[in-house]
Amino acid sequence: MGAALVLPSCRRRRRQFSGYAFVANQESQAIAAVDLALFAVTRYIRLEGAPTAIVADPPRQTVYALTPANGLVHEVRADRLALGRTLPVARSAVTMRLSPDGQRIYVLCRDPRRFVSIALKNFRVEWFADLDGDPFDFDVAQTGSHAAVSYGKTGAIQLIDLSTRRAAPLQTVTSEAGSLRFVGDRKKLENLLVADLSGQMLQALQVPSGRLITKLSLGVRPEHFCFNADGGQVFITGTGMDAVVIVYPYYTPQIGETVLAGRSPGAMAASPTMLFIANSQSGDISIFNIESRRMLGVAPAGTNPSFITITPDNEYALVLNQDSGDMAVLWIPAMTRHNGRISPLFNMIPVGSKPVAAAVLPM
Numbered sequence: 001m002g003a004a005l006v007l008p009s010c011r012r013r014r015r016q017f018s019g020y021a022f023v024a025n026q027e028s029q030a031i032a033a034v035d036l037a038l039f040a041v042t043r044y045i046r047l048e049g050a051p052t053a054i055v056a057d058p059p060r061q062t063v064y065a066l067t068p069a070n071g072l073v074h075e076v077r078a079d080r081l082a083l084g085r086t087l088p089v090a091r092s093a094v095t096m097r098l099s100p101d102g103q104r105i106y107v108l109c110r111d112p113r114r115f116v117s118i119a120l121k122n123f124r125v126e127w128f129a130d131l132d133g134d135p136f137d138f139d140v141a142q143t144g145s146h147a148a149v150s151y152g153k154t155g156a157i158q159l160i161d162l163s164t165r166r167a168a169p170l171q172t173v174t175s176e177a178g179s180l181r182f183v184g185d186r187k188k189l190e191n192l193l194v195a196d197l198s199g200q201m202l203q204a205l206q207v208p209s210g211r212l213i214t215k216l217s218l219g220v221r222p223e224h225f226c227f228n229a230d231g232g233q234v235f236i237t238g239t240g241m242d243a244v245v246i247v248y249p250y251y252t253p254q255i256g257e258t259v260l261a262g263r264s265p266g267a268m269a270a271s272p273t274m275l276f277i278a279n280s281q282s283g284d285i286s287i288f289n290i291e292s293r294r295m296l297g298v299a300p301a302g303t304n305p306s307f308i309t310i311t312p313d314n315e316y317a318l319v320l321n322q323d324s325g326d327m328a329v330l331w332i333p334a335m336t337r338h339n340g341r342i343s344p345l346f347n348m349i350p351v352g353s354k355p356v357a358a359a360v361l362p363m
Contacts, residue, residue: 244261
């Protein structure tokens, strides 16, 4: 796979990023605000509940955290590094996403079974649609036209028309429907990718008709998805093989190749040129060059790396380690310089107990 990554000689001055990484610590029931210029936690912001999802809203200089067990959405003000308003949306929830236009948050709720839209201009629930089962995951099309919900072991999915605010009838597509992702851009919606967990397959459906376009046998259980910068490639990992499956998703999706990627590859994140893959068992990060199609090597991370995000300037990859409670920082430019020598800047920042998600907010 390549040699382990080593510390750089610091010949090139690293660029400071003016902003924060807000880290959701599930067991600490808090958000850690990490100053990315200083690489240090500036403040811990306590929440009522255990956060598992967090999204950034740069125009409002705000982040929002979801505590699913009590169905609360928490507003965190970046200018004060303090908790703002808290909005109850359900008795319990699953996850949330920011809308493509950044004007609302969509929350997938378990009790009651609802798809909820929160308007960020006044931080209030503006509408909801009742669901027909216990939801597993959801996604929102970049066009803003539809959302799609999967229902796990029932094998069903459901489309929601966001303009009419109505849910279509359930459509059973497999025996276990996992994560799903829309493929397309803001101008044209093309299809919907659905993880077939029981069959280790990927299904592509036409939207809004729901017509099956194709099924792809992956060789892995499709548990983690990551798109490259232009959406023309989707990387898939999961149990079944220590590899990343690369799929070309547009029009009639097809498998490009399968690349070995370390021990138990899971969560991923992509910069314009690099794919970072968390290996939970070995506690390191595999680094794949998207352009050359080569695995460059591995970087040490921590115990049970399970979430990766890239800073908006594509300078740093931030890796959350659930069991060791810290964040590893990899310096991306160092991986492409020094005459091909792989040597990223590496920092370890203690952030809290069981960090599970992060959102980066420029200041």
